[in-house]
Amino acid sequence: MPDVKHFDPEAVLEQVERLFWQRGAATTGIAEVIAVTGLSRSSLYATYGGKQDLYVQALRRYVERRSEPMFETLASDGRGLPAVAAFFDTLIEARCTGEYARWGCMAANAHAGPGDPQVRGLLDHHHGRLRAAMREALEAAGDQLRPGLDLDAVAESLALLAYGVNVRSRAGADPESLHKGVAAALDALRPTRT
């Protein structure tokens, strides 16, 4: 059965992911996808389906291959607040400098689009994973935290803060301001110095 594809579907999907991540789904045409990936319309539609399917697959890849590793690092770090701080440092660095500067977070960006059910499912999953990882990191913080905190609620607030960082970085926010804001949020969690 000569059914061997002439390209690597995973590698192509990564290119597509980057295109949609940077430019957004609505403002990116199939013609651009073809130009960037180099494959033909037939192969594209045969392999991935239509544009919306393609976008969903790209977003899924982003959540699984880009976000999830960061979440796992955060959850399994074990240092407590320094792990959370490192997470935000890495995030701000990635969002403001280098190859992906001003691309924001593809999942955060996707919130602005139309409310496709598949997309919403991915976004809810993404948020749940972020919050859970944040919560795990906080559980390891012990007495680095002031007493009496509701860790679930704090995890939620830090997850929301991360969305803020992602959103503002896409508009070219000053990384120093972002660092300051994050530092203030984390400082407030620490016990009062005695």
Place this chain on the structure above:
Amino acid sequence: MPDVKHFDPEAVLEQVERLFWQRGAATTGIAEVIAVTGLSRSSLYATYGGKQDLYVQALRRYVERRSEPMFETLASDGRGLPAVAAFFDTLIEARCTGEYARWGCMAANAHAGPGDPQVRGLLDHHHGRLRAAMREALEAAGDQLRPGLDLDAVAESLALLAYGVNVRSRAGADPESLHKGVAAALDALRPTRT
């Protein structure tokens, strides 16, 4: 000079604002704008220019007429932390229930679009105003706050938090979770109970 328009440009602009706010600029066609406003292509293009100009004007109206009043209330309240809490309560209520439920914040949504310079200018202005209002509210908090806080940094962190609320609410986030997250962030600012 019979040059009286047959419609109220301001009222039309509000309808356009709501359309772009809810559906986004890229996914809204001029045909929809015409259908909703009831005016003709000629009048639309003669009055507002092309689609991008129209979007910028709608976004400007949103920032000036929707966001700014909330910022002014926050800045001039004078109660301190309760004012900040009330701001977030109102925000979550507006984002999750009623006429504008799941529309998010038009300015936050605009971050996901292409980096148009005019749009970016509006978004930077919007963020600056939010942060400044937050800072003013915090200055009135006095000893409601734990000592030693950097108010600028805290204001930035609360502004970022607001973006998180706006973004997640568009995906239908549970308002209770949002309230919890906000409450945790504000609680952490208070002095340790003695």
Place this chain on the structure above:
DNA sequence: TCTATCCTGGAACGAGCAGTCCAAGTTGAG
């Protein structure tokens, strides 16, 4: 070598897009 199968390239399609243009209508000034 022959054949069945599947992938590939590119032409073609209809729909929808943003934007232009002009004849017709309306209104205040003279």
Place this chain on the structure above:
DNA sequence: CTCAACTTGGACTGCTCGTTCCAGGATAGA
């Protein structure tokens, strides 16, 4: 009343969109 200025409705244009389709090429098994 007449005219000039301006708005209005809607036909029209050229383009781009996502999607379909098919002839041709490549390949593995018989």
